[in-house]
Amino acid sequence: MSGHAAIEVRQASKTYLSKxxxxxxxxAVSFRVMPREFVTLVGTSGCxxxxxxxxxxxxxxxxxxxxxxxxxxxxxxSRRIGYMLQQDxxxxxxxxxxNIALGLxxxxxxxxxxxxxxRYLLNELGLGxxxxxxPSQLSGGMRQRVALVRTLAVQPDVLLxxxxxxxxxxxxxxxxxMLVTRVLKQQGMPALLVTHDLEEALAVSDRIxxxxxxxxxxxxxxxxxxxxxxxxPLDARAHPLFRPLFQELWGEIDQ
Amino acid sequence: MKKKxxxxxxxxxxxxxxxxxxxxxxxxVFTRIALLVLFIAGWEYSxxxxxxxxxxxxxxxxxxxxxxxxAGSGNLFHDILVTTVETILGFALGTLGGISLATLIWASxxxxxxxxxxxxxxxxxxxxxxxxxxxxxxxxxxxxxxxMGVAITIIITTLVIHTSFQSVDRNYLRLARSFGASRGQLFxxxxxxxxxxxxxxxxxxxxxxxxxxxIVGEFLVSKDGLGHLIIYGFQVFNLNLVLMSLLIVAVCATxxxxxVYWLEKRLLKYRMAE
Numbered sequence: 122m123s124g125h126a127a128i129e130v131r132q133a134s135k136t137y138l139s140k141x142x143x144x145x146x147x148x149a150v151s152f153r154v155m156p157r158e159f160v161t162l163v164g165t166s167g168c169x170x171x172x173x174x175x176x177x178x179x180x181x182x183x184x185x186x187x188x189x190x191x192x193x194x195x196x197x198x199s200r201r202i203g204y205m206l207q208q209d210x211x212x213x214x215x216x217x218x219x220n221i222a223l224g225l226x227x228x229x230x231x232x233x234x235x236x237x238x239x240r241y242l243l244n245e246l247g248l249g250x251x252x253x254x255x256p257s258q259l260s261g262g263m264r265q266r267v268a269l270v271r272t273l274a275v276q277p278d279v280l281l282x283x284x285x286x287x288x289x290x291x292x293x294x295x296x297x298x299m300l301v302t303r304v305l306k307q308q309g310m311p312a313l314l315v316t317h318d319l320e321e322a323l324a325v326s327d328r329i330x331x332x333x334x335x336x337x338x339x340x341x342x343x344x345x346x347x348x349x350x351x352x353x354p355l356d357a358r359a360h361p362l363f364r365p366l367f368q369e370l371w372g373e374i375d376q
Numbered sequence: 377m378k379k380k381x382x383x384x385x386x387x388x389x390x391x392x393x394x395x396x397x398x399x400x401x402x403x404x405v406f407t408r409i410a411l412l413v414l415f416i417a418g419w420e421y422s423x424x425x426x427x428x429x430x431x432x433x434x435x436x437x438x439x440x441x442x443x444x445x446x447a448g449s450g451n452l453f454h455d456i457l458v459t460t461v462e463t464i465l466g467f468a469l470g471t472l473g474g475i476s477l478a479t480l481i482w483a484s485x486x487x488x489x490x491x492x493x494x495x496x497x498x499x500x501x502x503x504x505x506x507x508x509x510x511x512x513x514x515x516x517x518x519x520x521x522x523x524m525g526v527a528i529t530i531i532i533t534t535l536v537i538h539t540s541f542q543s544v545d546r547n548y549l550r551l552a553r554s555f556g557a558s559r560g561q562l563f564x565x566x567x568x569x570x571x572x573x574x575x576x577x578x579x580x581x582x583x584x585x586x587x588x589x590x591i592v593g594e595f596l597v598s599k600d601g602l603g604h605l606i607i608y609g610f611q612v613f614n615l616n617l618v619l620m621s622l623l624i625v626a627v628c629a630t631x632x633x634x635x636v637y638w639l640e641k642r643l644l645k646y647r648m649a650e
Contacts, residue, residue, distance in 0.1 A: 178554050197556070204554035208547045214569050227555040227565065275555065 126189070127279050127311040128154040128177055133186035134336070135172050145336035146172050149186070152330055152339060154279070154311050159302070161314040161326040165374065169337030170315040174283050177313065178204050191278070200228055203277030207284040209268040211256035217243070217267055218252045224275040239274035246270060246300060262293030269301065280305065280312040286321060298325055298354040319370050323363060324354040331373045341373055434616045439623070442616045455621075459590060459601040460628055462518065466525020467586035467632075471579055473526065474533020481534070482541045482563070499535055503528040504592045511597055521593030521601070528589035529582040540574035541567050576640045583632050587625065602628075 135147040147169040154160045162170045175181045176188050179198040188195040190202070211220050221239045225231035243249055246266045256264055265285060272280070282301070286294045302325050305312050316322055322329050327350050329343040349357050349366070357363060416436045422428045423435035430438065446452040481488045506527055510520040548566050557565065594603025602621045609617030 180550065180553055198554055200556065202554065204551070206547055206551060208545075210545070210547050210551045212548070212566070212569070214572065223552070223565065224555040227552060227557045227561055 125155060126153040127156050127158070127191060128313060129189040130173065130177070131187045131189070133173070133176060133183040133188060135169070135176065135181070136184045147183075148334075148336040148338050150332075150337070150339055151186075152342075154313050156311055157309045159305060159312045159314070159325060159327045161316060161322040161329050162332055163316060163319060163322045163329055163370070163374065164332030164337065166317060167337075168332045168334065170317075170332055171283055172337075173332075174204075174281050174313065174315050178202055178281055200275065201278040202281055203272040203275065203279070204281045205268060205272050205283065205285040207287050209256075209261075209264040211259075211264055211267060211271075213256050216253050216255055217248070217259070220256065220267060221271045221274050224271055228275060230275070235274065235276075238276070239270060242270045242273050243267070260293075262289055262296065265289060265293070265297055266300070269297070269304075273304065278310065280310055282312060282314040282316075284316050287316065287318065294321070295355055301325075302354060319367060319374065320358065321354075323349070323366055323370065324357040326350075329370065331370070333374070343370065343373075431613075432615055434619045438616045439620045442620055446620075455600050455602055455605055456624060456628065458518075458598075459594065459603060459625075462521050462525060462593075462601065463586050463590045463628075463632070466522050466590055467529065467579075467582050469522070470526045470529030470586060471533055471575075471582050473530045474578070475537050475575060477530070477534040478537035478541060479563075479568075481538050482567070483559075488538070495531065495535055498531045503531070503589065507592065507596045510593075516597040518598070520597050521590055521603075524593035524596075525586045525589035529585045532585070533578050533582060536578050537571060537575060540571040544570045573644060576636070576643060579636045579639070580633065583629065583636055587629050587632075591625065 130150055130152055133147060133150045134145070137144045137146055150169075150173060152160070162173060164170050172181070176183055177190065177195065179195045179202070182195075190199055211217075212223065215223070218236075218240070221243060222231055222236060225235050225239070240249070240252065243252065246269065248263060248266055248270070251259060251263065251267070256267070259267065265288075268285070280301075285301075286297055289297060298321065301312075304310075314322070314325065323345065327345055329345065330339050331341040331343065332338065333340045343366070345366070346362055349360055349362050352360055419433075420436045423430040423433065423438075443452070481491060504524065507520070507524060510523045510527075514520045514523055544567050548570065549562060552562050552566050590601075591603040591606070594601040595607045598604045602625050605621040606618050606625075609615065609621065
C-alpha cells in the first residue's frame with residue numbers, strides 16, 4: 122500500500138537546537154498523501170505544521186523518522202516538488218516573465234519549450250498581458266497567481282502549499298482556491314496544504330489532518346465526504362454538510 | 377449625456393490644479409535663483425564698499441578674474457583633471473573593493489565571524505589619520521592620495537553591503553532553496569540583485585566621502601590638484617585661489633552626484649514603475 126504514496130512521513134520528529142535551548146517542534150508524525158489526493162494540515166500556530174512542509178520540501182531534516190517522496194527518501198530539495206509560500210516572494214527587479222522563469226533557471230532547465238509552457242500557464246490564469254510588467258504594478262491577487270505559475274512552470278509532481286491564500290482578501294482567496302483546485306484536478310497532482318483557516322481546509326481538501334500539542338503531532342484525521350470533495354471551494358461552503366463538519370473541526374482545534 | 381456635461385467641468389478643475397502646481401514650481405525656482413543672485417551681488421557689493429575685507433573674503437569679480445587668468449594658462453584644467461581622476465578612481469576602487477570584500481565575507485561565514493571585530497575597529501578609526509602611513513608606504517605622490525580616497529570608502533562599503541546581503545528577506549531564500557538553488561545561485565539570483573538598492577545608496581555616500589579622502593590626501597602630499605591649490609592658496613594667503621578652488625570642487629562633486637543619481641534612476645526603474 123505504502124508503495125503508492127506520493128508523500129510518506131514516518132514517525133518524524135524534529136528538535137530545534139540553539140545555544141541556550143532545545144525545542145521539540147514535532148513528535149512522531151506519520152501520514153501519507155496518495156496520488157491525486159489533496160490533504161490539509163490544520164492546527165493552531167506553533168504546532169509544527171510548516172515544519173512538516175519544510176521537511177518534505179527537503180529544506181530541513183527530521184531529527185528522527187523518515188520522509189519519503191515517491192518511495193525515495195528526501196535528501197534535499199527535489200525537482201518533483203512545487204512549493205508555494207504565504208508571501209508571493211516575487212523578485213521586484215524582475216519582470217513577470219523573468220519571475221516565472223526563476224525556478225527553471227535555478228534548475229538549469231530553462232528552454233524555449235519550457236518558457237512557452239510557462240507563458241501558456243500565465244495566459245490560462247488570465248495574466249498573459251502582464252508578461253513584461255514588474256510585480257509592483259500588480260495587485261496582491263495577481264501577484265499570488267504569478268507565484269503559482271512560477272511554481273507550476275517547473276512541472277512538479279506534487280504541490281506543497283504553505284498558507285498561500287492567507288494574505289489575500291476574501292474574494293481573491295476564493296478565486297485562487299478555485300484556481301488551484303482546478304489546476305490540481307486537471308493535472309491529477311497531489312497536494313499538501315498547511316493552513317489555520319478551517320473553512321478553507323474543509324472547502325478544498327479530501328482529507329484533513331488536525332495537528333496540535335507541544336511538541337506537535339497529528340491528533341485526528343478527518344475524511345471529507347464525497348459530496349463535499351466534488352464541489353468546488355465556493356459551492357462546498359454552501360453545502361449542507363459544511364457547517365456541521367466545521368463545528369466538529371472547530372471542537373477538535375479548540376481543546 | 378451626463379458624462380458629456382461632466383467632462384468639461386472636470387478638465388477645468390484639472391487645468392486649475394495643474395496651473396496651481398506650475399505656479400508653485402515657478403516660485404520655488406525663482407526664489408532659488410534670486411537667492412543666488414542676491415548672495416553674489418551682496419558679496420560683491422560688500423567687498424567694494426569695504427564692509428568685508430576683500431583680502432580675506434575675496435569677491436566674485438576677483439574669483440572670476442583669477443579663474444579666467446588661470447584657465448587661460450591651462451594649468452587649472454590640469455589640476456581639475458588630476459583631482460577628478462583621483463576621486464573617480466578612489467570612489468570606484470573603494471566601492472568595488474567594498475562590494476568584493478563583502479562578497480568574500482559572505483561566502484565564508486567563518487571568515488565573517490573572524491573578521492567582524494577588525495572591521496568594527498577599522499570602521500571606527502578616522503581614515504585620514506592613516507595619511508602619514510600611506511606616505512611612508514607608498515610615497516608622497518598620486519598613490520597616497522588614491523589610497524586615501526579608497527581607505528575612506530572601502531570599509532564602510534564592506535560593512536553596509538555585507539549587512540545588506542544578510543538582511544535579504546528569508547522567504548526569498550526559502551523559495552530559491554525549494555527550487556534546489558546552490559549557495560552560488562542564491563547569491564547570483566537573489567542576494568546580489570536584492571542588494572543593488574543598498575549598493576546605489578553606498579555609491580551616493582561614497583561620492584562625498586571620496587572627495588574628502590582625495591582633498592585631504594592632496595593637502596598632505598601632492599604638487600597638483602584642487603586640494604593642493606586650496607592648501608597652497610592658504611599658505612601664500614591668496615584667498616581668491618582658495619575660494620575659487622572650493623567652488624570648483626563643489627561643482628565637480630555635484631556633477632558626480634548627479635551622475636550617480638541618474639544611474640540610480642536607470643538601474644532601479646522597476647521601482648518607479650507604479
